[in-house]
Amino acid sequence: MRSSQLFGKTLRQAPADAENISHKLLTRAGFIQQIASGIFSLQPLGNRSITKIRNIIREEMDRAGGQEISMPVVQPRSLWEESGRADVMLPPLTTFEDRRERDMVIAPTHEETTTVMARAGVTSYRDLPFTIYQIQTKFRDETRPRGGLIRAREFEMKDAYSFDANEEGMDKSFQAMVAAYKRIFKRCGLEAIMVEADSGGIGGKDSNEFVLLTESGEDTILVSTESDYAANVEKAEFIKKEFPKGELGEVEEFATPGIKTIDELAKAEGVSKSKTAKAVFYTVDGEVVVVTIRGDYDVNETKLRNLLDGSEPRLSTPEEVEAAGLVSGSASAVGMEGMRSVVDDSITMGSNYLAGANKEGFHLRNVNLERDFKADILGDIAEAKKGYLSPDGKGKLIAKRGIEVGHVFKLGNVYSSKMGADYTDEDGGQNEILMGCYGIGVGRLLAAAVESNHDDFGMVLPQSIAPYEVYLAGLNLNDPDIAGKAEQLYQQLLDAGYDVLYDDREAPPGVKFKDADLLGIPARIVISSRSLDGGGVEVKARTEKNGEIVAESDTLDAVKKLLG
């Protein structure tokens, strides 16, 4: 490609709206153009990079045994009613009516359609296992898109789905995808780590995210200092501090005028926060639920949601708290009737807690689970934080920021049971197909690659995903001799199979160098009167400060040395 003919211009200044480094650089370099909030066009350079990423994904999916398919973006809403997700996925799920007034959805993901495909195509255990995938546009009406391609509403995703007859098979399919993912990220120049994750709206039991650790990430990841334990904060577990349980004391009420918080209570009593039982109120499906956790920990709402069977909890408003007859600042689960109680297991690792007396200005001493209040649900709802003990007992947790570039799920029978995807086994019995699903955000992968591969001058893209491999800058092109040699070099490089961007513009050298750097093309060749005087052409890697002059006839070899 000749720069003089390339559509798209580089910008000296990024649009004021761009905040992330990847958003800024991709916009400045003319890769992407924003059309609306979270909605982007790809310009030629960006489209080339995306095409390369797509091809890497495709190669690795095929290598792992995946078969490419294509499913519709527009689907009947009834399909989503079958799976039970029509109402729970709102608002990201966008719906509209077609001209016959049928409710349709714009697909944010494709578990439903893929299950339909399997239920029609699978009748026997002999049809299993298989994995299908597609690379296709999704639309999720996120409440807040951000960071350019990092969180877009319309975006391209590679989504794969595996189908197996049993657990072992599902695990095997899952592992094959994990291996493929590792190769994909590596080939795209990303050091993504696999972490334990919550499965969110997709469902299923086990899920893992692939995360690029970077300060600009929007997710918090907790990793162990001494083991390879790593988990998204939504999912992360830890070893809770255990305290000796003494004799249960008598419950005793005492005055605490003006004390509204756990901090104040612990301070006033001169004890650690771990001696208090904190009560927090959540509204779930219109009902107020009392949540009790030891005062030294905080509630993780994702864990809470999972214990509540996936219903979305939100902090109750002061009005709701009051309407439920609770005294904010002095509330506890003690004596609560007709209200669901969720208790974190940290409460069982100690005794004789300080807790609210449900009476303005009073608290209780020696409050204990079972004897003084009940737990309808007892489990882990505590949020892991840095400094806590890793759940495998090895080391402490530290917190890092990261971008989720891929997510893999063991779905099991979540969809097959609801949507009736069965097969006949060896004994003639009917069984549910076990599924896995596996996603990679293609545009986000590009953004993540830029986040982790750039310097002060622009992107520093790996050869595998750079829009072009070689940037050929011709200087002094008004000299016919140099122009002719540059042209010859351009043709040679093309003949050798390289993707070449030939900067044949009438522009000062500085402009060409700045553009070469901004675009992040891995190899740069300069041909100019100076280079020719020096004995040939300059060949330089994007990652190096200085290049080397090689004889014109050695150019291809030098490029080969650099790029392979």
Add this chain to the structure above:
RNA sequence: CGGGGCGUGGCGCAGUCCGGUAGCGCACUGCACUGGGGGUGCAGAGGUCACAGGUUCAAAUCCUGUCGCCCCGACCA
């Protein structure tokens, strides 16, 4: 959805408080010079000042409403 900010040529901004013929830098066009890190000069072109309504002799500027975009939070495969 809560909080904050911003809408003025393709991009970055000034002008708005205090109403009076819309300006600067980059980019763009032509010519000349220059020629290894966004070069110089001369001459140009391009704007419904987000939209609607109102106040006024006069509105980018004041008032009301609407829309859009960004950031923080909530939320989110």
